[in-house]
Every structure is written in C-alpha cells, then in structure tokens.
Amino acid sequence: MRGGLTTADGKPLKQALAHAQARAKRKALLLVVPLLAFILITFVMPIGQLLFRSIHNDGFSANMPQISAWFDETKAGDAPDEAAYAALVADIAAAAEARTIGVVGTRVNYELSGTRSLFTSAGRNAEDLQPPYREAMLDLNEKWGDPQLWGVMRSVSSAYSANFYLAALDLARDENGEIVRAPEDRRIYGMLFMRTLWLSALITGLCLILAYPVAHLLAVLPLAKSNLLMILVLLPFWTSLLVRTTSWMVMLQEQGVINNTLVALGLIGNESRIQMMYNQAGTIIAMTHILLPFMILPLYSVMRPINPSYVRAARSLGATSWTAFRRVYLPQTLPGIGAGALLVFILSVGYYITPALVGGASGQLISNLIAYHMQDSLNWSLAAALAALLLAGVLILYWLYDRLIGIDNLKLG
Amino acid sequence: MALPIYASPLEKVWHWTYKAICTAIFIFLIAPILIVIPLSFNAEPYFTFTEKMLSFDPEGYSLRWYDRLLTFGMQAPDAPRDWSWWRDVLANATWLDVAWNSIIIGFFSTILATGLGTLAALGLSRSEMPWRRSIMAVLISPMIVPIIITATGLFFFYSKIEIQKWGVPYLGIIMAHATLGIPFVIITVTATLSGFDHSLSRAAASLGANPRTTFFKVIMPLILPGVVSGALFAFVTSFDEVVMVLFIAGHDEQTIPRQMWNGIREQISPAILAVATILVVVSIALLATVEILRRRSEKLRGVTAG
Numbered sequence: 001m002r003g004g005l006t007t008a009d010g011k012p013l014k015q016a017l018a019h020a021q022a023r024a025k026r027k028a029l030l031l032v033v034p035l036l037a038f039i040l041i042t043f044v045m046p047i048g049q050l051l052f053r054s055i056h057n058d059g060f061s062a063n064m065p066q067i068s069a070w071f072d073e074t075k076a077g078d079a080p081d082e083a084a085y086a087a088l089v090a091d092i093a094a095a096a097e098a099r100t101i102g103v104v105g106t107r108v109n110y111e112l113s114g115t116r117s118l119f120t121s122a123g124r125n126a127e128d129l130q131p132p133y134r135e136a137m138l139d140l141n142e143k144w145g146d147p148q149l150w151g152v153m154r155s156v157s158s159a160y161s162a163n164f165y166l167a168a169l170d171l172a173r174d175e176n177g178e179i180v181r182a183p184e185d186r187r188i189y190g191m192l193f194m195r196t197l198w199l200s201a202l203i204t205g206l207c208l209i210l211a212y213p214v215a216h217l218l219a220v221l222p223l224a225k226s227n228l229l230m231i232l233v234l235l236p237f238w239t240s241l242l243v244r245t246t247s248w249m250v251m252l253q254e255q256g257v258i259n260n261t262l263v264a265l266g267l268i269g270n271e272s273r274i275q276m277m278y279n280q281a282g283t284i285i286a287m288t289h290i291l292l293p294f295m296i297l298p299l300y301s302v303m304r305p306i307n308p309s310y311v312r313a314a315r316s317l318g319a320t321s322w323t324a325f326r327r328v329y330l331p332q333t334l335p336g337i338g339a340g341a342l343l344v345f346i347l348s349v350g351y352y353i354t355p356a357l358v359g360g361a362s363g364q365l366i367s368n369l370i371a372y373h374m375q376d377s378l379n380w381s382l383a384a385a386l387a388a389l390l391l392a393g394v395l396i397l398y399w400l401y402d403r404l405i406g407i408d409n410l411k412l413g
Numbered sequence: 414m415a416l417p418i419y420a421s422p423l424e425k426v427w428h429w430t431y432k433a434i435c436t437a438i439f440i441f442l443i444a445p446i447l448i449v450i451p452l453s454f455n456a457e458p459y460f461t462f463t464e465k466m467l468s469f470d471p472e473g474y475s476l477r478w479y480d481r482l483l484t485f486g487m488q489a490p491d492a493p494r495d496w497s498w499w500r501d502v503l504a505n506a507t508w509l510d511v512a513w514n515s516i517i518i519g520f521f522s523t524i525l526a527t528g529l530g531t532l533a534a535l536g537l538s539r540s541e542m543p544w545r546r547s548i549m550a551v552l553i554s555p556m557i558v559p560i561i562i563t564a565t566g567l568f569f570f571y572s573k574i575e576i577q578k579w580g581v582p583y584l585g586i587i588m589a590h591a592t593l594g595i596p597f598v599i600i601t602v603t604a605t606l607s608g609f610d611h612s613l614s615r616a617a618a619s620l621g622a623n624p625r626t627t628f629f630k631v632i633m634p635l636i637l638p639g640v641v642s643g644a645l646f647a648f649v650t651s652f653d654e655v656v657m658v659l660f661i662a663g664h665d666e667q668t669i670p671r672q673m674w675n676g677i678r679e680q681i682s683p684a685i686l687a688v689a690t691i692l693v694v695v696s697i698a699l700l701a702t703v704e705i706l707r708r709r710s711e712k713l714r715g716v717t718a719g
Contacts, residue, residue, distance in 0.1 A: 024541040031536030032548060035529040035595065042592040043555050046566030053569050210438050217435045231700070232443045238696040238703075239446050240653045242673045243689040247445035249681065250452060250460040257448060260461045289445060321424060350559020352656055357677055367561040374565055374660070384569070387562045398557045402546075407553050410600055 047391070054384035058159035059107030063100040064091040071157040080150055085133035089126055096123030110379055111152045111163060111173075118143055148174075164385035189369070189386065196366045199283065200348040204295075206288045207344050208337065211295035215336070218296075219303035230300075237293035245354050248286040252276040252358070278360030286354050291347055295340035302336030339405045346397045350390065366390055446693055453478055453686035460683065478687040482508045485684065507672065508688070515668040518583055519651040522590035526647040529591075530598030531640050535632075537599070538606035549599070556596035563592070564660040571661055586666055589657045594647025601646060605639025605710060638710035642703045649699060 005013040061068045066087035074084075095101040105119030118141060129136040137144040155161060155173060166172060166179060170187040174180050181187070214233070218226045236244065251257045259273045268274065276282060306329070314324035352367035359368070366386060373383035401407070416428050456475040457463050465473025484490035486507030492498050502509065536542060537549060555563060567589055571577075576585045609632070617627040655670040662671070669688065676685045 021541065024539070025543055028536045028539040028542040031539075032533045032542070035533035035552065036548065038525075038529055038588075039552060039555070039592065039595065042567070042588045043563065044551075046563065046570035047558075048566075049569040049573060050562070050566035210441070213431060213435050214438050214442075217431075229439065232439050234700055234704075235697065236442050236446060238649065238700045240670065240689075240692045240696065242653070242655060242670045242677070243449065243692050243696075244445055246673065246677060246681075246685055246689050247449045249677065250686065251445060251448060253460055255459065255461055257452075257461055289441065292442060321427075346557055350561060352559070352561045353674075357674075367559055370561050370565060371659075374568070380569070383565060387565050390559060391562050394558060394562075398550075398554065401557075402550055407546075407549055408603070410553065 050384050050391075051388055053381055054164055054388045055162060056159055057107060057156075057161070057164070057381040059103045060153070060156040061159045063095045063098070063104050064088075064157070066091050067153070068157040071154045076151075076154060079147075080134075082132060082134055085137055085144075086131065089129050089133045089137065092119065092122050093126035093129075096126055106378075107156055108149075108152055110167070110382065111156060112149060115143075115149065115152075118149075164381045165389070167382055168385040168389055189366075192364070192366050192369055193389075196349055199280070199287075199363075199365065200345050203284060203287050203291060203348050204341050204345045206284070207292050207295040208341055210288070210292055211299055211340065212333075212337075215296050215299035215303055218300050219306070220308070233293050233296050236289070237297075241290065241353060244290055245286055245357050248282070248289065249277060249358055252282055252285065277358050278363075280359070280363045282358035282360065283355045283363030283365075286358050287348055287351060290354060291344045294343050294347060298339040298343065299333065299336040302333055302339070306332050335405065339401075339409070342397060342401045342405070343410075346394060346401065349397075350394060449686045449689045450693065453683060453690040455683050455686075458683060460681075460686075478683045481682075481684040482506075482687055486510070508669075511667050511669050511672045514583075514666055515652055515670075518586055518590060518666070518668060519648050521583070521587045522594055522651045523644050523648040525587065525591035526594035526598050527640060527644040530595045530643060530647075531602050531636075534599050534602035534606060538603055538609070552599050553596045555592050560593070560654070560656045564589075564656050567657070568660045577663060583666055586657060586662045589661060590651035590654055591647075593654060593657070594650045597646035597650060598640075598643035601643035602636065602639050605636045609635060635713055638706040638713065642706045642710075645699055645703055645706075649696070652695075 007013055007016045067084065070084050070087045080088075092101065092104075095104050101119055101123035102116070105116035108119065109116040122137070122140060122144075125140055129140075143149060151173075155163060163173065167182075168189050170182045170190045171179050172182045172186075218229055218233075221229065249256075253259070254273045254275065254277075256277075258276065259268075262268045263270050263273065276285065310328050310332070311324050314328045315321065319327065349365075350367055351365060352371060355363050355365045356368050356371070359365070367390070370383050370386050370390070373379045373386065416425065420428065451466065452460060452462070454474045454476065455463065455466065456473055456477065463473050467473075483502050483506055487501050487505045489498070489501060492501070533552065537545060542548075567585070571585050613631055613635070614627050617631045618624075622630065652668075653670055655668075655674050658666070658668050658671045659674070662668070669692070673685055673688055676682065676688075
C-alpha cells in the first residue's frame with residue numbers, strides 16, 4: 001500500500017474526487033453564467049452608469065476648454081486676470097457657434113441659479129467683443145465680475161464633482177469652497193427623505209396591524225376554508241397596480257363612492273365632503289392596500305405551522321388569553337413580522353406610481369422627485385445622486401433582510 | 414375556529430369582535446377591485462353609483478365605455494359599423510394598439526426571463542454551486558431595488574449605447590422587463606426544485622439515460638408547474654409595468670398600463686374602468702391557473718395539502 005486509496009485507473013482517490021468536484025462546480029456555474037451576464041448588462045451596468053452620472057457632468061468642462069485650462073493652472077481664490085477673460089470670451093464664442101452655450105449655462109445654473117441667461121446672452125454678443133475683455137464683459141453684465149460666479153465656474157470646470165450629492169443632502173459650497181447648509185427655503189431633499197422614511201414606517205405599521213389578525217385567522221381555519229379566503233388576499237396581489245390605484249381614485253374622490261355613502265348615511269354634510277385624495281391620506285390608504293398582501297403572506301407562512309397546543313398549554317397553566325398570546329403566540333410569529341415588515345418597508349421607500357397618481361403635493365415621495373428631475377427639470381446628475389442615495393438605503397435594508405431572514409425564504413403566493 | 418365551551422363572556426365578545434375586524438379587513442382588500450366592475454357599466458360619465466344603477470334600472474347600465482375603448486383613436490368612429498369600420502378599428506384603435514404592444518413585450522420578456530431563470534435555478538439548486546448566497550442576492554436584487562432607480566440607470570445606459578439605433582423594435586423594453594421578471598422565476602423554480610428528489614435523476618442515470626434525456630424526461634416534467642407559474646409571474650410583471658415604459662420605451666412602444674397612466678393623469682373617464690375590469694378578469698384567470706399549477710406541483714412532489 002503506497003499513496004493510500006486509488007481509483008480503478010490508478011489515480012489517487014483524493015485527487016480524483018477533487019477533480020470531479022471541481023468539474024461539478026464548473027457545471028453548476030456554467031448554468032448560472034448566462035443569466036449573470038444578462039443581469040450584468042441590463043441591471044448592474046446601468047446602475048454603474050447611474051452612479052457615474054451622479055459624480056460626472058461635463059456640460060461645462062467639455063464645452064469650455066480654454067477657461068477650464070486656466071482654472072487648472074491657477075488655484076482657488078485667484079482673481080481672474082485678463083487672460084482668464086480672454087479665454088472665457090473665446091470659449092463662449094466657440095460654444096455659441098457650436099450651440100452648446102445653453103448646456104454650459106444650465107450646468108452653471110445648477111450651482112448658482114439665475115446664471116443660465118447670463119451665458120446665453122453673452123453667447124449672442126461674444127463675437128463682437130473687443131479687448132480688453134475684462135471691461136467688455138463687465139460692460140455686458142456686472143455679474144461677470146462676481147467672485148461667487150467665478151468660484152462656481154472653477155468648481156464645474158472639472159467634470160467630476162461631488163456637488164450633486166451635496167445638493168441632494170441640502171448642502172452647498174460657498175465662494176471659498178467650504179461646505180455649508182443650503183438656504184432655508186431650498187432645503188427640500190432632507191425633508192423629502194424624512195417624509196419617505198416616515199410614511200414608509202407608517203404604512204408598514206398599518207400593514208402589520210391589518211395583516212396580523214387576517215393572517216392569524218387564515219392560519220387557524222381549516223385548510224379548505226382558508227384556501228377560499230386566501231383568494232381575497234391573492235386576487236389583489238395579482239391585480240394590476242394601476243387598476244388598484246385607479247379604483248382607489250374612484251373610491252376616494254370628492255364625488256366618489258366613499259364620500260357619497262357617507263353623505264347618504266347622513267354622517268357628513270354634502271358640503272363637508274372629506275378630501276381623501278391628492279394628499280398624504282391618499283398615498284397612505286392606497287399604498288397600505290397595495291402592500292398588504294406582502295405582509296399577510298409571510299405572516300401566514302410562519303403562523304400556519306405553529307402548534308396550537310402551546311397556547312392551550314399556557315391557558316391550562318393559568319394564563320389569561322392575553323398573556324398566552326403575548327408570551328407564547330406572539331414570540332413565535334416574530335420571524336414572520338420581521339420578514340413582512342422589512343419587505344413592505346423596502347418596497348414602500350421606492351414607491352413611485354401610487355404617490356404620483358393619488359399623492360398630490362404633500363404625498364410625494366423621494367422617487368417622485370427623482371422622476372421630476374429626470375423628466376421635467378432635466379437635472380439628470382441630481383436625479384442620479386438622489387437615486388444613488390435611495391439605492392444605498394435600500395441595499396442596506398436588503399442586506400439586513402438577507403442576514404435576518406435569508407432571501408432563500410422569500411416566497412410568493 | 415370554534416369558540417371553546419369554557420370561554421368567558423369577555424372572550425365571547427372578543428371572539429365576535431375579532432371576526433368582525435377580519436371581515437372588515439377582507440372587505441378593505443377586495444372592495445376596491447370589485448367596485449370598478451359595476452361602475453364600468455355606468456351609463457353616465459360619473460365614478461359613483463347613480464340612482465338608476467342602485468335601483469337596478471337597465472337604463473342605468475350600458476356598454477358605452479367598452480365601446481369607447483374600441484373607438485378611441487379611430488379616424489371615423491361614427492361611421493356605420495360595417496366592414497370598413499372594423500378595419501379602421503384594427504388599424505387605428507389606440508387601446509388595441511397598446512394591447513398588442515403589451516402582449517408582444519410581455520411574451521418575449523417572459524420567454525427570456527423564464528429560459529435564463531430556469532437554467533440558473535437549476536445551477537443554483539445544485540449542492541456544488543459556489544458563492545450560492547451572493548449570486549442569489551444579485552439575481553433577486555432587481556425585485557428589491559426601486560424600479561425608478563433601475564429605469565433611470567437603464568435610461569442613461571441605453572442612451573449611451575444608442576439602442577434605439579440598432580433597429581430591433583422593442584429590444585430595450587423587452588430586456589428591461591425580462592430583468593424585472595427574473596427574480597420571480599428564480600424564486601418559484603428554486604422553490605420547486607427544493608422539493609425535488611435528486612435520487613430520481615441518479616436513478617435515471619443508473620438506468621442508462623444520458624443527462625439530456627434525464628433532463629427532458631425526468632426533471633422537466635416534475636418542475637414544469639413551477640416553471641410555468643414563474644413564467645406567469647414574469648408575464649404579469651411585464652404586463653403591469655409602467656415606470657420602465659415611461660422612461661425608456663419609444664413612442665410606438667406604449668403599453669396598456671402606460672395608456673392607463675395617460676388616461677388617469679390627463680382626464681380620467683369611466684373608459685379607464687372598463688380597461689380595469691378587463692384586467693381584473695385577466696388576473697382572475699392568471700390566479701386560477703397559478704393555483705391549479707401549485708396544487709398539481711404539490712401532488713407531483715408528493716406533498717399532500719392537508
């Protein structure tokens with residue numbers, strides 16, 4: 001006996017086994033590779049692109065090469081000299097020629113509002129300007145001597161900047177490049193992040209309160225009956241999101257079913273119909289309804305296998321029904337509560353459609369602001385920065401979910 | 414859930430209160446879906462029950478909003494309804510057009526998601542799979558990451574690679590919807606495979622079947638119900654999706670939810686309720702199919718339902 005056990009063809013068994021295992025590993029991996037490649041292209045790379053956009057915006061630097069070079073050579077706080085103004089005029093003239101002056105103005109405008117027209121009007125006149133350029137520019141508009149404007153131009157002369165993240169966190173840079181809080185009336189993002197968190201927590205809480213009794217009932221009923229009642233949970237789950245949102249709009253309207261019923265019952269007067277839509281109430285009601293199945297299903301799957309004899313044992317040992325519930329039943333359902341609450345919270349912080357349709361102004365969440373910057377204000381870098389912050393939050397929650405519950409245990413229907 | 418015979422009066426009261434609470438919650442769950450159905454037959458352009466409807470007067474009900482679905486977008490909706498009128502419907506009716514788009518996008522994204530997802534689930538369920546947990550986390554993440562973020566990223570990505578210029582219609586939106594459907598396929602198929610008895614495939618191999626025969630004759634029939642319900646989930650995800658369409662779909666790639674979005678935002682009319690009713694009927698059919706498949710799968714796997 002030398003070298004221990006061998007296979008029939010004389011290889012050491014250990015080696016042969018390792019070989020076979022490596023091959024099985026490769027085979028398993030090979031099955032997953034096509035999907036991983038697909039996800040890489042349609043999901044990971046786009047998100048990478050989004051993160052890149054949030055720190056990269058070459059609207060100024062790509063179109064204003066000469067003045068950007070001047071900023072590179074000088075240091076922050078240097079007063080602009082005649083060479084700087086000459087470079088500025090040359091760049092503006094070239095940008096006006098190439099019709100990119102609007103892009104330049106917009107980029108500067110993100111940092112210092114009211115400056116876009118400064119650039120476009122300079123673009124119209126740049127051809128006629130004669131040296132000395134400093135006087136010529138100041139004649140055109142006093143603001144061209146403003147140190148704050150020059151500070152901003154210096155900061156945007158590099159394509160890479162963290163300024164969009166600062167803006168998304170209600171921060172800004174002053175003329176010396178120090179980070180300061182944005183003026184009071186501009187601090188909207190922090191408020192929106194807080195509102196998103198608060199409303200999501202509220203909706204999660206409401207879902208839990210509504211889901212717990214229903215899930216318990218479904219879990220203790222005989223299977224034939226509970227399967228029948230389960231349809232009432234699964235049908236909303238399978239129904240189109242837009243259908244559910246539409247029907248809530250129909251029900252919550254001022255002339256809608258709920259208000260009409262209340263008026264007909266004489267509970268409220270015809271003039272004092274309740275405003276339940278286009279405000280936070282609309283967002284809360286509709287989202288609670290839409291996310292409720294996501295809470296009921298995990299709770300149900302945890303409650304179903306719980307043995308009823310535990311509670312009976314507690315009762316027989318003298319516990320009141322409340323004590324038996326609190327000390328015996330509730331602790332056994334905690335995994336379901338955790339799974340459902342985390343799932344509902346994760347889904348609700350990123351909700352877009354329902355708040356956009358029934359939320360009005362006060363029911364908007366952070367996603368709606370991302371969409372606004374993508375579609376209306378067209379400040380894509382700011383949208384990307386807001387999306388990146390939201391993504392970071394969601395990924396932390398996702399990691400937590402995987403740690404506590406494990407994604408393998410995610411079940412549908 | 415019967416009340417024990419020794420229940421105290423307080424417990425009796427609580428028992429009935431509890432049942433009442435549960436009933437109320439069930440009504441909250443189902444009422445919004447059921448209420449749109451009768452309202453879509455409203456003869457008046459209101460979103461509430463008219464007196465005629467409440468007294469079940471046939472005059473209070475009509476099919477005008479369903480008719481509107483056909484005529485909306487037509488060139489000559491008031492022309493006599495002969496052969497050329499129907500041709501006009503087929504050529505120009507907006508809702509038919511978007512329904513067709515929805516079906517094409519849903520079909521191809523489902524094929525893509527189901528094919529790739531099933532293959533990956535087969536790999537993931539093998540015990541030899543390395544980095545199983547991390548790979549699973551990546552594959553499920555499109556379901557967790559808010560769609561608005563994915564849509565924003567795809568918008569940047571597609572405009573960078575200029576996918577519109579590739580000349581393949583629907584390509585961008587199909588890939589996007591497939592990405593969203595993949596987590597559902599992975600979850601359902603791995604759940605089915607978790608109950609799969611691997612000694613069956615070993616038995617097939619020992620009886621001389623090659624891996625291909627084993628897969629098609631033994632594994633596939635057993636996991637098929639899971640695959641089909643995963644595919645249905647993927648289809649519903651695509652069929653119901655609006656954010657991606659808003660962000661990346663071309664002008665001629667609008668879908669039913671997108672058209673509903675337009676209708677709701679601009680001027681909401683009961684025609685939207687008619688669409689909603691049709692979609693509710695579709696989802697009832699899908700739910701029934703998934704339930705039947707689930708029971709079949711449990712029977713095949715020998716898991717008896719109570």
